[in-house]
Amino acid sequence: IGQLQRLQILHLGSTRLRYLPDSIGQLQKLQVLDLGYSKLEYLPESICNLKDLRLLYLGSANLRHLPKVIGQLENLSSLVIYTNEKEPPSDELHPICGTVPSETIYNHLDHLPETFGRLKNLKNLLLYGSPITQLPDSFGQLKNLQILTVKPSSLTSLPDTFRQLKNLQYLTIDSGLFETLPEVITDLPNLRLLSLSDNHLTHLPGQIDRLQHLMALDVGHNNLQSLPASIGELNCLQILRLGSNQIRQLPETIGQLQNLRELRLSRNPIDEIPSWIDQLSELEILDLRSNRE
Numbered sequence: 001i002g003q004l005q006r007l008q009i010l011h012l013g014s015t016r017l018r019y020l021p022d023s024i025g026q027l028q029k030l031q032v033l034d035l036g037y038s039k040l041e042y043l044p045e046s047i048c049n050l051k052d053l054r055l056l057y058l059g060s061a062n063l064r065h066l067p068k069v070i071g072q073l074e075n076l077s078s079l080v081i082y083t084n085e086k087e088p089p090s091d092e093l094h095p096i097c098g099t100v101p102s103e104t105i106y107n108h109l110d111h112l113p114e115t116f117g118r119l120k121n122l123k124n125l126l127l128y129g130s131p132i133t134q135l136p137d138s139f140g141q142l143k144n145l146q147i148l149t150v151k152p153s154s155l156t157s158l159p160d161t162f163r164q165l166k167n168l169q170y171l172t173i174d175s176g177l178f179e180t181l182p183e184v185i186t187d188l189p190n191l192r193l194l195s196l197s198d199n200h201l202t203h204l205p206g207q208i209d210r211l212q213h214l215m216a217l218d219v220g221h222n223n224l225q226s227l228p229a230s231i232g233e234l235n236c237l238q239i240l241r242l243g244s245n246q247i248r249q250l251p252e253t254i255g256q257l258q259n260l261r262e263l264r265l266s267r268n269p270i271d272e273i274p275s276w277i278d279q280l281s282e283l284e285i286l287d288l289r290s291n292r293e
Contacts, residue, residue: 001023005026011034013034024047033050035056035060039062040060054076066109067113072115079126081126114138116138122142123146132155137160140160143166152175154176156177169191178200187210192215193218194214199222203228213236217240220241225245226249227254232255233256235258235259240254247270248268250265255276263285264285265286267289
């Protein structure tokens with residue numbers, strides 16, 4: 001395969017391949033490599049020679065680690081890791097792929113190598129079903145990272161270097177283990193979307209108002225009982241999803257969110273419509289279904 005010197009896109013998804021030939025590193029013009037839904041057990045170190053590679057899809061239940069040389073893929077901009085035995089329906093929209101697998105998916109990739117931080121041009125990282133409990137300290141070196149999705153998540157914490165991701169705009173860590181919002185998240189000045197749906201959050205920190213560019217916040221399906229008054233300082237917020245929590249009363253400061261278009265409060269023990277709702281002049285969607293004890 002290494003003789004195909006003009007090859008730019010290679011699809012090897014949904015195959016029974018267990019390994020790639022070392023000659024794959026000779027594909028100097030390769031920009032897209034699709035290894036989704038494969039039986040791949042490892043990546044050859046020659047993959048580091050793919051200097052033009054922009055998009056890498058990895059999907060194998062047998063893949064347990066990434067080679068240390070992956071940090072040498074200097075032009076890699078998007079990395080998507082997922083797996084399943086069969087290809088599921090793709091009905092969930094995503095800003096990178098257009099669609100992503102919609103059912104629960106798992107693999108055995110339990111860590112990222114410390115060299116991962118060398119992927120200086122990585123903009124989009126999607127991890128679906130990986131049992132990764134910690135990100136390497138080098139993660140903060142991904143200065144160009146704009147989108148990070150981890151779901152279901154096994155992360156128990158985020159490294160202090162995470163706050164260095166000043167260009168991160170979309171952060172999704174759903175179906176996870178967080179009981180509190182990691183403090184480093186409030187140090188991300190350009191965050192536009194934050195989703196921590198289906199974790200174990202009991203409260204949000206008062207410094208949530210530091211996310212002054214936040215446009216969408218989804219903390220539904222948690223254990224929240226209240227919200228900080230500072231949430232009303234999120235002046236750019238358009239979408240606020242709080243469904244399936246334990247919230248009895250909302251702070252009046254939410255009425256200050258003049259750009260809010262969607263407010264979801266279903267399945268909370270709220271027994272009356274807040275009077276400040278009338279102040280949300282741009283509101284298009286209000287969901288108060290199934291609010292009872």
